[in-house]
Amino acid sequence: MAGARIVDLISRVGPIPFERFMEEALYGEGGFFASSRLRSVKSGDFLTSPEVSPLFGETLARFVEAEHDRVGDPFRLVEVGAGSGSLLTSLLAVHPVADTWAVEVSPAAREALARLPVRVVADLGDVPAPFRGVIIANELVDNLPMAMAQLTEGGWRERWVGHVAGRLSLVDAPIRPEVAAWIERFSGPVEPGGWVEVQLDAYAWMGRAVSMLEAGAVVVIDYGDTAEGLAPRRRDGTLRTYRAHHMGPHPLDEPGATDITADVNFTALEAAAREAGAETELHRQDDFLAGLGLRDRLSELRHRELALARGGDPVERLKVRSLRTEAETLLHPRGLGDFRVLVARRG
Template sequence: MLRRVAAQASANYRRLLAAPSSSSPGIYNPFRQCSTSTPSSSSHSHTPNSTCVEHLEDSPCTPSPSTKISIDRSGLYKPPEHSHGPTSDSELVKNLKGIIKFRGGPITVAEYMEEVLTNPKAGFYINRDVFGAQGDFITSPEVSQMFGEMISVWVMCAWEQMGRPEKVNLVELGPGRGTLLADLLRGVSKFKNFTESVHIHMVECSPVLRKLQYQTLKCEGEDGEKQIVSTMTGSPVSWHATMEEVPTGLPTIIVAHEFYDALPVHQFQRASHGWHEKMIDVDENSSFHFVLSPRPTPATLYLIKRCKWAETEEIAKLSQIEICPRAMDLTQTIAKRIGSDGGAALIIDYGVNGIVSDSLQAIRKHKFVNILDNPGSADLSAYVDFTAIRHSAEEISENVTVHGPITQSQLLGSLGINFRVEALLENCTDEQADSLRTGYWRLVGEGEAPFWEGPDEQTPIGMGTRYLAMAIVNKEMGVPVPFQ
């Protein structure tokens, strides 16, 4: 009986091999998808045929090389022509569209913003130097050395008010080229008790900027071999991707200058049925565009929290609201650290002391552009909500106090920038004097500089009132300079 079954199976197998290629594509035939012949020059290693060959080569049921198998490919999926061909999309755009396709729907503005700025391969901040006249924007430390020198005064005063701890962490969030910290270290270099107590921590995710910071601080040493030290003061220097990576247990002084404005924001728009989050999708022309989420999103919880901190009248007059959950969370990380370990944080950024409505902007080569235009080629930033920073800090720790915001002009003026510029003007050339006056105006002035005699398009614009400063300090430290 068993021999008859085996003989019948063998006969069926031979008939199967000899079957004509016109067999119905709707009937599964395991040999229809596999070939033992050598692939033609037009075949690719990732096609279904060659994959089957690779897995069946050592199979005991593989036909002998002399056997010819007719293959019917009519039932196989045929992708559109040129589906893998080159396109004009950048790698970042392809990645964004891939995320949207994988999700099966739109992404939040915050997800878009984070991907554009910090994508490991193509993010705006990751692989280039974006600061200075040749970059996309200029920050206060790049305007004049006086900015970093005034921040050094604040740091020294904070250290004094903390009781001159023998060991202290000095942290800068988003150090850029390292210009601010270099000017700060020059300002404190004569105070050996302070420089010998300091361990510098740079929170930076860009490999390119880390190298620039290493050079700017005149560092020596390499990771993994020995401790890296800034030869400007002899202070050890460490780099971290996030604030959470900075070691705990020591009093900490934190400087966050133009860091909060780059944190990703969520945008909400008022519609007939309440607030809906704005999302980014791809339209039929393969372009990015805004849509509204039909249902509540995870960020809605932060919207509810932010609205509780506001007056009803303030909310009622708005059609859009911008919130930054990352800023709220970061502030709580800072406040908990300062509350438990001691210390102080100084936050300087452009923003408002209230709810932000619609501030997200893109800057490319010092000019405003559409935020959806060529993602990754422009900086994205948004106004900082200083009220949300205050409430976030006070909510998480009873051991901290929050002071400000005050304007950048008030901050720098109280720290002595007027005396500093006068001292510098006494020993400089006419050209240097013009540069000093221009830098001074940009740091503390409001609007266009009245003394400017150059081209109109180069008129210095003051940052003095557009930028605000806020301090978060341990209660034991008292009221920080110059917020008294």
């Protein structure tokens, strides 16, 4: 298990930064994403927008189509953290792109993706660049390893992971210069005692993705907010785990058995994209999908459902009702609709 390996590592090198712990717990041997289980499916640990409904991919297809028209051919579509392939399946059914790539670190997900008409690779670096096209990442960035810092009376301190009295525990550590620099720019307002997840890997990932584009867009969809918007959540921080669709135990309790995640700081991601040469737009998921026609689709489904209720085929009525509730779930203002969508355009 990942836990034993992490304890062994700490016994050899001493306490490790939180991002190293997260790297080992999620991606190392026995890690959450390294196991043979597919995580983002109904029987798995979390239900993402593309798993909720094909309407998500079908709606995003309109965005990809518009970018395709804008930047022309040759055009490439890349999904990073493609999971089971549900997003690509529904998207490509509406707007087929011959040159499509799925990037997945998880062997179980790569196996599931092998049935799609796409190239499957383990790392974004395996996709030849630069290219014209779109890179999509839905619920990827919240999993990228992050450092943990707390504002104490004496200033900012990091929280590393040590092994104390037989258990993994957070231990005090001085703040590293790169962590301090990120906090200075992106932490937003924090009261003493407050926690910040320092998302240096997400920042680097965003810059790298934008740099791969000659022209086109990177679209990052995730839970989170701007630095200002996250301020009310700083007292306890937003680090958490998920397992079987519920909040799981403390991140240190069962490494390898739970998803470890935190709200994405979109102010930092936007800055990374701009510094890499992109123009950015930040939307809420409900507004973004509505702008691409999902609200119109919802009204059409409601009307069809009503018409079918007056004497149509009951099976058809059930199908329409199910699509209607899926569209509502994707647009729910306190649920998936409250996710953020960062569009970073280049060229």
